[in-house]
Amino acid sequence: MGEVIDRLISIIIAAVILLVIALLHVAYLTYAERKIIARMQQRLGPNRVGPRGLLQPIADMLKLLTKEDLIPYGVDKPIFYIAPFISLVCAGTGVALIPLWEKFVLSNINVGILFILALSSLSAYGVILSGWASNSRYAFLGGLRASAQVISYEIAMSLALLSVVLMAGSLNLVDIVNAQINSPYKIYLIPQIIAFYVFIISAIAECNRVPFDLPEAETELVAGYFVEYSAMRFAIFYLAEYFGMVVMSALAVTCFLGGWVGPFKVPYVPFFWFLIKLYFLLFVYIWVRATLPRYRYDQLMGLGWKVLIPVGIINLFLTAFLKLIF
């Protein structure tokens, strides 16, 4: 009995640590995004709250917490209330499965990849339901766009990950990293470069980021599915988006870039290499946002179904074929 309690306490402590780290990352990801984009656009970015604007995320959070939570007339209330939380929970839970380090995985289950994919599919429900429940036409269109987009890019992403699973021979994320280390190239980026591209593009689309930010296209649908939301519920959608970015990037690091392993060991900082790779991928997200215009809806679908999915399938077959030969 005592053993079980000990184990439970250790899990809870680990979960709290992970949650705090993840939340801090998400909060400062918004800050980093604003600063980096500001730099790219030759302006200053947040610089008033705290030194160099470092307290800006906290100020934003406080502001949004104290705002009035408006519920528009005619919304479907229970669904309207719960939709942001569906998004957030589904986007955030994925963090628990990512092996930050060999010895630090909150829940090392044997179908890790499958679980993360399932969660990211589920998070589409938050978007669809919020668009549906808002009783607003912009939100409705945004919800429709989101559902179509998430479903079609989900397939491309799964195909890309399947190639990795084939190479590693396991669905467990820790096993995948270990298989990468033992493989001749050390990381799967080199043999699976096509899968990596497919995965990154699908991940950007999955998180509704520029250039695939159609569900929330500000200049077309005002704000898309969360146009009727205000205060903390509004912020939760943003949190979910950034959580999604972190989880997708972490998954890419785990599956393609060799997880926690680096060219040399950094003493006392076991997460060092993992975080460096993660930050690089997050920077790519932000970089893309500052550079590219937005796709049109039909062009987006065309890219997904006519380019990414065929490429993913061909890559999968090639991988399977080569695996069979060698």
Next chain:
Amino acid sequence: MTTYLEINKKQVNEEKWEEPFYLNMGPQHPSTHGVLRLFLELEGETIVNCTPIIGYLHRGVEKLAETLNYNQTIVLSDRLDYIASAANNTAFALAFEKLMGLEVPRRAKLLRTIVCEMARICNHLLWLATHALDIGAMTVFLYCFRDREWLLNIYEKICGARLTHTYVRIGGVRQDFTQEIIDELYKFTEEFPPRIYDYETLIDVNRIWLKRTKGIAVVSAEDAINLGLTGPVLRGSGVPYDVRKFRPYDAYGEVDFIVPTGKNGDTYDRYRVRMEELRQSNRIIRQCLDKLSETEGEPVLAENAPDLLIPEKVRKPEPKPVPKKGVIFKGEEVPVVPPGEAFASIESPKGELAVYVVSDGSGKPWRLRVRTPSFVHISAIPFMAKNHLIADLIAIIGTLDIVLGDSDR
């Protein structure tokens, strides 16, 4: 048009969403460039019908002009197309000068040409910024605003105002350029062309940009003429019509420039035309600056130009507690304008801006009519938007370059 109110009412009251799907875009929408309202009938995301509804910014400029004298009317013209107000000032001034029979000195003509072309660059930069932002390219927006800011600072040095500068006045301009302004403008014309190149590298060869603009909202030359389109939109369809070349006003007769035209008449061609116009405007400013040195020291105002009513200096209040029947405005009487009518049109950055004025012999216009490009261009939206997607509609509004102050008057 007849049924949009009924449809609205029905759908709100009965809480029934019938097919087709109706969407009310605007007047408060981030990318309808002001208070344009579009009533859309959609099928999925495809536009079946589109009804523009305007009038949310109506200020009655034409009627208001009948109660003001000619010089005061120029101030109203600033508020039409507030992005390029120098061009509006010029159109009004040209019409009034025709009416009064004034001959503008050469130096004033050159100065007017410079501020008009500066207005064109300002306008096209703002257009590029918002058009790119509508399509989703955020960075171009801020780059363009950086350069526009520079021009606005020069405007501030010229006349003290940044946006609504009544710099052009009847019979000339308000004051001469100082050497500092001329130096600054030389510097601007030096540094601006490479910056145009910068913008082009950002979006010109961007595949997403090409996909979003090529083949969108194609207008053939014939359609463009029938719809009454003017300016870069008409030239994008391949019609080389430019008032600056056809009926040269101010100093446009003596400067050398090319009228760029497009081929296919799609959004991309109109974008190319405007980018080329930026370069040509830069060239015109350069030439005019060179010519300014020839006319050093000449007057910038015609001799018999009507005086402005200038407020007197405020006197110190006298110690006696006697209430004053003070007159705050003092000035010479405006010379009575002979009865008659006059028409003038210019190439404003958005298209052909025409002013028609009728005088009954008093000091105020009897009737003033303004033909603004934005009004005509809005009427072309239903034609262009048909069978396009919502995302394209945003691109169409952007490519027409409309300003609601210009349309509603």
